[in-house]
Amino acid sequence: MHSPSGELSQDDDHVLRELEPVVAANLDRHLSMTQEWFPHQYVPWSRGQDFDGPLEGRAWDPEQSPLAGHVRSALVLSLLTEDNLPSYHTELITELGREGAWGEWAHRWTAEEGRHSTALRDYLHVTRAVDPIALERHRMQHVSTGYTREYPGSALHGIAYVMVQEQATRVAHRNTGRISGEAVCERLLSRIAADENLHMVFYRDLLAAAFDRYPDRTMQALCDAVCAFRMPGHNAPTLRTAARSIAVSGILDRDTLLNEILRPLLRSLGVFERTGLTGEGERSREKLHQYVERQAAAVARSALWRAEQGVRV
Numbered sequence: 001m002h003s004p005s006g007e008l009s010q011d012d013d014h015v016l017r018e019l020e021p022v023v024a025a026n027l028d029r030h031l032s033m034t035q036e037w038f039p040h041q042y043v044p045w046s047r048g049q050d051f052d053g054p055l056e057g058r059a060w061d062p063e064q065s066p067l068a069g070h071v072r073s074a075l076v077l078s079l080l081t082e083d084n085l086p087s088y089h090t091e092l093i094t095e096l097g098r099e100g101a102w103g104e105w106a107h108r109w110t111a112e113e114g115r116h117s118t119a120l121r122d123y124l125h126v127t128r129a130v131d132p133i134a135l136e137r138h139r140m141q142h143v144s145t146g147y148t149r150e151y152p153g154s155a156l157h158g159i160a161y162v163m164v165q166e167q168a169t170r171v172a173h174r175n176t177g178r179i180s181g182e183a184v185c186e187r188l189l190s191r192i193a194a195d196e197n198l199h200m201v202f203y204r205d206l207l208a209a210a211f212d213r214y215p216d217r218t219m220q221a222l223c224d225a226v227c228a229f230r231m232p233g234h235n236a237p238t239l240r241t242a243a244r245s246i247a248v249s250g251i252l253d254r255d256t257l258l259n260e261i262l263r264p265l266l267r268s269l270g271v272f273e274r275t276g277l278t279g280e281g282e283r284s285r286e287k288l289h290q291y292v293e294r295q296a297a298a299v300a301r302s303a304l305w306r307a308e309q310g311v312r313v
Contacts, residue, residue, distance in 0.1 A: 012155045015214065016102060019155075022209040024101035026202050027108070034112070034198055039119035042188040048126040064128040067180060070249040073242035074176040075120065075185075076130055080142045081169075081233035082117035085110060087147035088232070095149065095158060109199065116192050123188055138237045145235055156210055156221035163203035164229055164265065168252065170196035171260045175251045208269055215274060216281030222271065223284040226262060227291045254302065258295045266292070 050057025065072070089110045096102040124130050151157030170193045177189030210218045236242075247253040266272065266288075277285060 012153070015155045015210070016096065018213060019206060019209060020101050022206055023105055026205055027101055027105050030105075030198055030202055031108075034195070037115070037191060039115050039122060042119055042184070042191060043122040043126055044184050045126060051132060060128055060131050060133075062131075065130075067127075067129050067182060067185070068249075070245040070251065071176060071180045071185075072129055073238065074172065074246050074249075074251050075124060076135065076138070076238050077233055077236055077242045077246070078169075078173065078176070079117060079120040079124065079135075080138055080236045080238060081231065082113060082120065083139050083143055084147045084232065085113055085117065086143070088113070091147065091149045095152075095155065105202070112195055112199075116195070119188055119192065123185070127184075141237050142233075142235070147232060147235075150230075150232075151221075151224070154221065156207075156214065156218055157224060159203055159207050159210065160218070160222045160225035161229070163200060163207055164225055164261065165232060166196050166200035166203060167261045167265055168229075168231060168257070170200060171256060172246075172252045175256065179249060179251065204265065204268060211269065211274060215276045216278055216284075219271075219274075219277060219281040219284040219288075222269075223288040223291075226288060229257075254295060255299045258292070258299055262292065262295070 052059040067075075089106070092106045092109070093103070096106050098106075121135075124135065125132055149158060150161050173189045173193040173196060177186035177193070180186055180189075207218065207222070250256065271285065272289065274285075
């Protein structure tokens with residue numbers, strides 16, 4: 001169980017200490033696989049021009065960008081999510097600490113994620129894909145609200161949640177770029193998605209190690225994280241208007257969540273083949289199985305309805 005106070009229990013302190021060698025090994029592997037890249041090289045600066053204001057440039061107009069509305073919505077939501085990095089870093093350091101392999105990973109992850117917001121904002125401004133004044137107002141509102149961990153006080157819940165979140169972020173970036181119809185946008189989002197994939201692999205393999213050590217507790221944590229999953233940008237000021245268009249476009253809908261995010265992770269972890277579970281672990285696995293089956297049934301009903309109505313996504 002996770003602590004409502006957000007403070008790690010002695011058991012969770014033990015979990016962090018026992019998993020630290022795994023963190024160190026995974027960090028070494030991550031550093032050997034990651035590729036250095038520079039946000040400014042992915043931004044088409046030659047398209048840029050001054051905006052209205054002190055520089056007396058050209059005012060923004062939605063007709064200045066060829067990107068479809070759902071692509072713009074996805075990009076803005078992705079950027080606002082990345083903008084809350086100060087809160088994510090604070091929560092991560094609070095839970096994991098500043099020292100040792102855990103602290104080194106937290107700082108490295110933060111440094112890599114920081115590139116994403118830099119590149120996305122520069123791209124959106126230079127290509128005039130969004131209203132820059134509205135974007136800044138939304139950033140101020142979102143960052144002022146901040147972010148609190150989904151599962152304070154539970155290391156295993158935190159690892160499980162972030163694994164799913166990193167996979168979902170990777171898929172959302174990839175899908176947004178793919179349907180954008182804009183080569184520069186797709187190249188940038190593919191580069192960011194590659195980072196998110198490595199972050200997901202780090203947490204996935206860490207969770208696999210946790211399964212080997214604490215099978216029942218890890219299964220409970222994974223079940224909780226999956227069945228109540230929501231993205232960290234769930235309180236972004238643009239979410240209400242953006243969520244439907246993003247789902248309808250196929251960037252991040254129920255089908256995507258099930259078949260491109262959850263099932264690959266569960267299959268990779270061998271969740272439904274694992275042995276060594278006792279009562280609580282088995283109950284959590286059954287609950288997780290039932291959740292996946294309900295999602296699959298809902299996806300099938302939706303596909304049937306679209307086919308009957310002649311709706312194309």
